[in-house]
Amino acid sequence: MRNTYDFCIAGGGVMGTFFAYHLLQLGYKVVLCERDTKARQATVRNFGQIVPSGLSKDWRKLGRKSLEFYKSIQQETDLSVRAFGSLYVASNDEEEALLEELYQINLEEGYTSQLLNKESCLTMQPVLNPNYVRAGLYYPEEVTVEPLLMIHALQKHMVKSFSTFTLRLGITVQQVDEGSSNVELRTNTNESIFCNQFILCSGNEFQTLFPHLFEQSELVLAKIQMIQTKPVKNKTIKGSILTGETIKRYEAFSECPSFDQIKKAAPQNSFWKKYGIHILLKQANDGSLILGDSHEYASVKERDQLDFNQNMDINRFVIDETQKIFDLPEIIIQNYWSGSYVQCQTADVYINHLTDNIHIYNGIGGKGMTASAGFTYEQTQKLWKQ
Ligand SMILES: Cc1cc2nc3c(=O)[nH]c(=O)nc-3n(C[C@H](O)[C@H](O)[C@H](O)COP(=O)(O)OP(=O)(O)OC[C@H]3O[C@@H](n4cnc5c(N)ncnc54)[C@H](O)[C@@H]3O)c2cc1C
Numbered sequence: 326m327r328n329t330y331d332f333c334i335a336g337g338g339v340m341g342t343f344f345a346y347h348l349l350q351l352g353y354k355v356v357l358c359e360r361d362t363k364a365r366q367a368t369v370r371n372f373g374q375i376v377p378s379g380l381s382k383d384w385r386k387l388g389r390k391s392l393e394f395y396k397s398i399q400q401e402t403d404l405s406v407r408a409f410g411s412l413y414v415a416s417n418d419e420e421e422a423l424l425e426e427l428y429q430i431n432l433e434e435g436y437t438s439q440l441l442n443k444e445s446c447l448t449m450q451p452v453l454n455p456n457y458v459r460a461g462l463y464y465p466e467e468v469t470v471e472p473l474l475m476i477h478a479l480q481k482h483m484v485k486s487f488s489t490f491t492l493r494l495g496i497t498v499q500q501v502d503e504g505s506s507n508v509e510l511r512t513n514t515n516e517s518i519f520c521n522q523f524i525l526c527s528g529n530e531f532q533t534l535f536p537h538l539f540e541q542s543e544l545v546l547a548k549i550q551m552i553q554t555k556p557v558k559n560k561t562i563k564g565s566i567l568t569g570e571t572i573k574r575y576e577a578f579s580e581c582p583s584f585d586q587i588k589k590a591a592p593q594n595s596f597w598k599k600y601g602i603h604i605l606l607k608q609a610n611d612g613s614l615i616l617g618d619s620h621e622y623a624s625v626k627e628r629d630q631l632d633f634n635q636n637m638d639i640n641r642f643v644i645d646e647t648q649k650i651f652d653l654p655e656i657i658i659q660n661y662w663s664g665s666y667v668q669c670q671t672a673d674v675y676i677n678h679l680t681d682n683i684h685i686y687n688g689i690g691g692k693g694m695t696a697s698a699g700f701t702y703e704q705t706q707k708l709w710k711q
Pocket of ligand 1: 530550687
């Protein structure tokens with residue numbers, strides 16, 4: 326007899342994997358197909374900062390829901406979740422004003438945050454350069470993960486925990502045909518997989534399935550350059566540190582009354598702005614520092630315009646600015662890499678229910694590690710709760 330799954334999901338990044346997780350919790354039989362033998366796109370190339378604090382109001386809620394999942398799954402298996410909070414550091418009056426305004430919004434929403442003066446910031450994160458720091462806003466509930474570990478640990482845990490789960494690594498779904506009773510998928514291994522519902526979470530892969538649809542969509546690709554140092558001796562940095570340009574960039578702050586005025590007054594032709602740079606820092610488990618980042622954009626159609634090279638002017642700039650903000654010994658580079666995520670130009674996420682049984686989810690942008698667990702929970706509850 327033919328094996329038919331309730332759901333097949335193509336794409337083993339954070340979005341596809343959490344779809345699978347929530348559908349399994351709802352009692353469905355699920356197969357997750359990942360093209361690579363181990364997921365290696367945006368989901369493993371990022372900072373691993375789980376920071377609902379940076380998101381717009383509705384997405385903050387979903388990010389906070391994600392925190393619950395990360396923390397509860399961490400009780401069952403080691404996903405590399407570390408709960409040391411996030412600190413936003415202001416360096417001038419304008420950035421400090423935004424921190425104070427967001428603090429008020431957090432109070433109204435019941436999201437715990439603490440305003441810190443300069444001394445408290447330096448006590449919490451002695452790695453900060455006292456000349457840079459004016460004030461801080463700290464979110465004690467937020468966490469970090471190790472992107473190189475998290476998704477693989479989660480998938481392994483799901484295989485162990487659910488007899489109704491099948492993980493197919495190295496399997497590309499290449500063709501989708503909807504019949505009268507179910508959906509037939511053809512794979513690179515020349516197999517057919519049958520399912521009642523198909524969900525595509527393919528991230529920045531646009532060529533294999535529905536290429537025309539992606540090319541005509543409002544999706545854009547963002548290329549991000551990242552830096553990892555060699556392990557840094559005698560410095561321990563817990564949690565995420567986000568700095569002044571982040572405060573002027575993240576969506577949460579755009580809800581603050583003085584945001585528009587501050588944004589307008591910012592220089593328009595700076596290197597910061599040209600390459601969408603802001604300085605974030607996190608220490609990985611091995612003691613190395615993860616630094617970044619920059620943003621360059623292209624539509625799906627014009628994605629080849631995004632160079633595969635590293636622009637070393639950007640890397641040099643990020644390192645120089647990092648050295649101004651932090652009191653670090655000589656920075657010795659271990660690794661440069663780039664990753665790309667997909668975002669929408671107007672919407673917060675791309676959802677396309679092509680038919681009752683074929684669904685595309687993409688374009689969650691720079692918030693995917695933070696929001697996917699909560700977002701996919703909301704979608705599965707709304708659409709498929711039995
Ligand atoms: C450098 C960088 C830093 C970031 N930092 C953060 C951060 O700190 N916090 C945060 O919240 N977010 C961050 N993000 C954003 C976050 O990483 C992304 O939003 C998220 O990983 C997107 O997940 P995804 O599952 O949609 O896509 P992906 O991770 O790209 O996964 C898609 C998967 O689908 C597979 N696939 C594609 N087509 C097929 C097919 N036909 N069949 C089978 N498999 C297929 C691919 O191989 C891939 O593994 C960052 C992103 C980058 C690039």
